[in-house]
Amino acid sequence: MNYRKFTADHLFTGSEWLSNDSVLITGTEGEIIDIVPASAAGEGVTSFTGILSPGFVNCHCHLELSHMKGIIPEKTGMVDFLVRVIQQRGFDGEIIQKAIEEAENSMLQNGIVAVGDICNTANTVEQKKKGRLLYHNFIETMGFIEQTAGQRFDASRAVYEQFARLYRNPAESNSIVPHAPYSVSPALFQLITHFPGNHLLTIHSQESGAEREFIEKGTGDLHRLYQALNIDISFYKPRSTGSLPAYLSHFLPTQSVILVHNTNTNKDDLEYVASGQLPIANLFFCVCPNANDYIGNPLPNIDLLRQYKAAIVIGTDSLASNHQLSVLAELQTLQRHFPNLEKKELLQWATLNGAKALEINDVVGSFEPGKKPGVLIIDEQFSMVERLI
Known part of the structure; x- marks a missing residue:
């Protein structure tokens, strides 16, 4: 399976903040695979400024x-x-x-x-x-x-x-x-x-x-x-x-x-x-x-x-x-x-x-394995949102 990997200054799961070295891993169709530490994420991680959030x-x-x-x-x-x-x-x-x-x-x-x-x-x-x-x-x-x-x-x-x-x-x-x-x-x-x-x-x-x-x-x-x-x-x-x-x-x-x-x-x-x-x-x-x-x-x-x-x-x-x-x-x-x-x-x-x-x-609604909640990047001032998936 091909994966997409995202990290940002902040990662919001739908209910809590995770540390800024967390990496969100999805399938190419947007299915949530896992959230892992950066040290375990391997190559191909795309980094963003702001907040990663579910749709x-x-x-x-x-x-x-x-x-x-x-x-x-x-x-x-x-x-x-x-x-x-x-x-x-x-x-x-x-x-x-x-x-x-x-x-x-x-x-x-x-x-x-x-x-x-x-x-x-x-x-x-x-x-x-x-x-x-x-x-x-x-x-x-x-x-x-x-x-x-x-x-x-x-x-x-x-x-x-x-x-x-x-x-x-x-x-x-x-x-x-x-x-x-x-x-x-x-x-x-x-x-x-x-x-x-x-x-x-x-x-x-x-x-x-x-x-x-x-x-x-x-x-x-x-x-x-x-x-x-x-x-x-x-x-x-x-x-x-x-x-x-x-x-x-x-x-x-x-x-x-x-x-x-x-x-x-x-x-x-x-x-x-x-x-x-x-x-x-x-x-x-x-x-x-x-x-x-x-x-x-x-x-x-x-x-x-x-x-x-x-x-x-x-x-x-x-x-x-x-x-x-x-x-x-x-x-x-x-x-x-x-x-x-x-x-x-x-x-x-x-x-x-x-x-x-x-x-x-x-x-x-949340980043949990098997869901397809969409992935957003939101700037920290809440002034802009971009849809990644």
Whole structure:
């Protein structure tokens, strides 16, 4: 077998630093063979300046919205952003496909090897057939009116079936998921969570103060969204519990859930998670700081999440709400706003934690024999990334 051998100033395995005389050995196709001391590596070692790291995992993306780059103004706030997204979906198919391809190219160039991708349509199927990135396709459904739950779910299931044809075991790489707690009725939640094989789910969670106010009090700015959509929600009754317990109660003990955004997650929410009352198997907190800033929401309270030992992962959201699809750019923003964060912690969120969240840590996320996690070189200031494999 032919080997490739890499060393750098620092080697990050996905969970720990190794000494700078360590050499990473891979097969020519990128399979990890071993990590050995330089004295045992033999000839042909390529040396780099910076950090050797596994490839990045982007746990939250909307690849199908890539044609909307630069269309929605920044700082509009959550409600106006959502209304504009709905209004801007009707683009020419060729434009949409070209934007999807270019966006995927950018993710590859930015060191991303796997993506948790939100899909409301089958627009990304053709690009994903090429097999350039690992995807878990989260087929998103929404419908706040109980009577339409079956119709809404059937439409999402039809999209699911188009993605399912890409995989030998569809349930490993595809799920039907709820959009957000303010856009999914209890009846629709039931159909989603009991869909066969639906073991991994995600939901936009506590993305704004307006969401919490609506769930807990039934008031606030979200009413403008329903008015814009011409939806009568006079039937809605606020939940007596906090917002997080209100919708986590819909999930099942066998399911893992990725909560996305978490800009309004507070101590009471995390106390509830820490109490052991959760009805689900695993819970991950995905942060997308650049999208939060673009829309005009606050950044999540990272220090509070860390205090409660939350399992944090990284997402980019979409080009409708971000200037780029770059996990490294998200780490840069977190580092700037939370300078106490260590590089090891940030890199683990972007690699092994993300792989665990998407349930693909047997393939990517860390330098372990048999895996194909990709190999990146990152400069020590987190200002540049280059994909080696």
